[in-house]
Amino acid sequence: MTVTRDSITDFVRTLEDDISRVAICGTSYSDIGGVARVIEQQAIELRNGGYDIDIFTLEGTRKPPEDVSLHALGHFETSPYKEVDKLLTLASPSALNFVRSANRFDLIITHRFPFSTLGHMAKVIHNVPYVYWSHPSGSSDELFEGLAHAWARVQHHLETQNYAVRKADYLCAVSEESGEYIEAKTGREAVVVPNTITESRFGDVADEKKINEQFGLTPHDTIVLHVGRISPRKNIHRLIEAFQAATEGEAECKLLLVGEESMPEYSDRVRELADDDVVLTGFVDDKTLAGIYNRSNVYATCSLSEGWGLPLSEASYFDLEIVAFESIPAVNSLDGAYPVVNEDYDEFREKLCEKVNRD
Template structure:
């Protein structure tokens, strides 16, 4: 376990540039003269890449750009921009084939050409995820539209389910050949940048994911609503985790570390916020816990700051990250954090502890140390 990283008054990550400055460099002049298209497979409140794309869409529209998001599926209410759903007969008549349809979309050349024609007058296309790379490629090829690929992360194969590994072998190379022809590639951390260069031989610039500082800060939220909702005493210590409920988030290890903390702090609570993507894994987690572990399910961005306000420590045992936005949000809300020393965590942790990967005992001890020192705000 490293020594605690000093607390800072403002959490800031500059990377090579910041998003709004970067766009002004790419599209100089009057924003009202430019149309920007964002392509993303899923535009959902529960998806990390979607949160980044949503931030970009809102930020660009506020600055005067015309913004349209093209996606297969969305549950996000657009504010200042438009969302267009890419429909298909599969969605209407065979919904179970949706995943396969989207995976094979790079070979749906006719549909991709039709969509690219709609983008003919766009000044810029930002592509998140690989699925719609072919659309951006055609727009660049035929209409000379500028294209940026927003690279979130390349996970190690050992962490991927079989169907994703098959996708990487059979389809992903087709997409990366196109990405290499784009005008720019952006990575969300230096860690992801290094992996991209090593795995694909592609250079990129780093622009860290940005959070909504008007929402996630230490000044404007109250902890009482969450403590009242879950009947948590005002003096009960609270540990928080936010993220998808999947094995790579390693929540089972976090629960083991929590039990170590509970030996010293019997009234401690653990709140796990996030949507389940693996029913069996979620059921196994629930069986391993008592009532001191609270599974809150999916929580909207509007409500999420109240959870950060209610916690004393934010903790994650995640094994795979490209950036880890909840770590940044928690620190912006003034909370110390504990995480394994993996991926980009040395880049994003400003206030808390880094623990050697897999050392659950030290992880639990780091949380205890925070409670026993003056690191709690």
Template sequence: MSSRRVLVDLLGFTGARGGTETYVREILPRLAERLPDVRFAALTGRAGTDRVSAFFPGSVRTLPWVGADPATWALGAVAGTELAGRRARADLIWAPANFGPVLRGLPRVVTVHDAIYDEVRGSLAQRAQRAVTSTLMRRSARSADRVITVSHAAAASIGRHLGVDAHRISVVHNGSSAPRPVDDPRAELASFAFPAGRPIVMSVGNRMPHKNFRGLLEAVATLPAENRPVTVVAGSSLPDPLEDDVVRLGLQQDVVLPGWVSDAQLEALFQVADLYVCPSLVEGFGLPVVDALRRSVPVLANDVPVLREVGGDAARYADATDAATFGAAISAALSAPTDAARRAAAKDWAARFTWDDAADGTARVLDAVLAGSRR
């Protein structure tokens, strides 16, 4: 049998988009092992060429007019991906970062990580900024042969908001990476200038509305000043948009906003943290929750279905939309350290989510669509 060809739409890859980029970095090399007769080619923009070339198991083509901004990425997906697929004689296009072409053409699989734009609408200005992306996601998902998503909660949301039939959606959970502890975590974090002798609460994520970091800060502000932990919220470019909330709530001595952190700094944070907190209103998967549990860090999460799906009985839950309730839950979690048996059970739970399994599930979907396209 001749080689099958898959074009992977990585036009939005910049190295700074968090979870969706972790997803493709982890899965693509494993896919090449599971589909040895498939020739993979990547289509990327000028901001992603070097980064994609570092891990991609095949040739990389660049559209030089696609930059790091979402506007040219969207235009490239609409106007460039299908044409590039035909020129590459692709049997299939896989768009792993929420959207790709919006019209039916070559067989296509799209990974839609969530329908957050529809779940958490945000302000009028935010809705206006996200309107184009939301429309492209909807049309791309509806016109795809199959949709992959990363949780059962996300699948239900995609069906409800994007109008995709359940039989065309395949749930393939994300994986989690093994811990890579650093030798001296305090030294790795020296630039953060933590106040000494206080418990450390950590959280990680971009500053989109659904992350609910303002709700986290408001919860911390309900605690008596003498009992507040040091709360580290990593992610975001600097200056951090949360800085105004820190000042408004009088938390300048209680909150550290380090911006984007390196992989080593992230591992060091997990090593020193007494509690990981996920206040998100909704997620596609909630990978940091699994990462924290796998590193024996106790987790407190907002009580929503997707976080219960990935955290199971290993995490604690409380209503993050109520500042007093969530603040009390943070205090209670810090006051009741997790025993060794619970930590071991949490690690076992988190270890169920592997990138090998994620690659297996993704390969099965791609293989099925490829087989159908050949017929």
């Protein structure tokens, strides 16, 4: 039977009594990326619970929460596909220094490789309890080609089945589906701790007039929103196709794609598909993002694999109706969310058409 905890603080308090200083580790702590948002939420909640928190990351460009220390280890840059360089990070002086000084902490929480391996090394050397926080719900290597395809396969193995993951003191997952997945890969029981949003991010909301002016919208436009990197993993091209089919003949309907364009070749493909009713906003700050959520009518995603789906939780916070495939755990747990049979694009288009026309 899967064990579920209501929050990260609830989980930590079920562990040893003498935990006071916690390291939370992930590959990136920046303004983009779902894992960075989870780390931020965990840091704030544990800080509010009375713990001393340090965040360790390879790249740290986002301001950390108040009273939380941020340490950016950096990484090698030796290949055109920087993800591969994470393998070399294990041998970097900053990574080795992290392991050497890990006995400062009473608990290490790691998100993704290479911190899974570094956490395991700290456990072996210093006997510091190590938590591996699992995010993946399936491999997405089929969405990539060439070196990216090979790395996706390697990274999926490193984050589900390798020795460091299997030997963690505790395995945690963000949903029951992700918990079952990592349990099948490791043979270990996982503790489910659902993701929650950081409400303080959305305390300042850009007004509707400003959002309309900034992104070329009219007050009468119905807005379908997607938030996330413009990448094959998010299946953006299929979302555009579904939107265009669902809104054919609708003059006042726009699809807003909010997220960084980090893969030029895929961005070119997306822009070729996009017509005047598809708006790529690029990265936006929290105030603007809150304004976009507040301005939008429907949230839609064709992503086939998410550990949880944090933007869906954010959309629900702003009372948006949501259309997404049932393989995304969040869609099965949120009010106003409508799960669609996985890869049934006809049903997806019909459901999206229904929501757009009703609004």
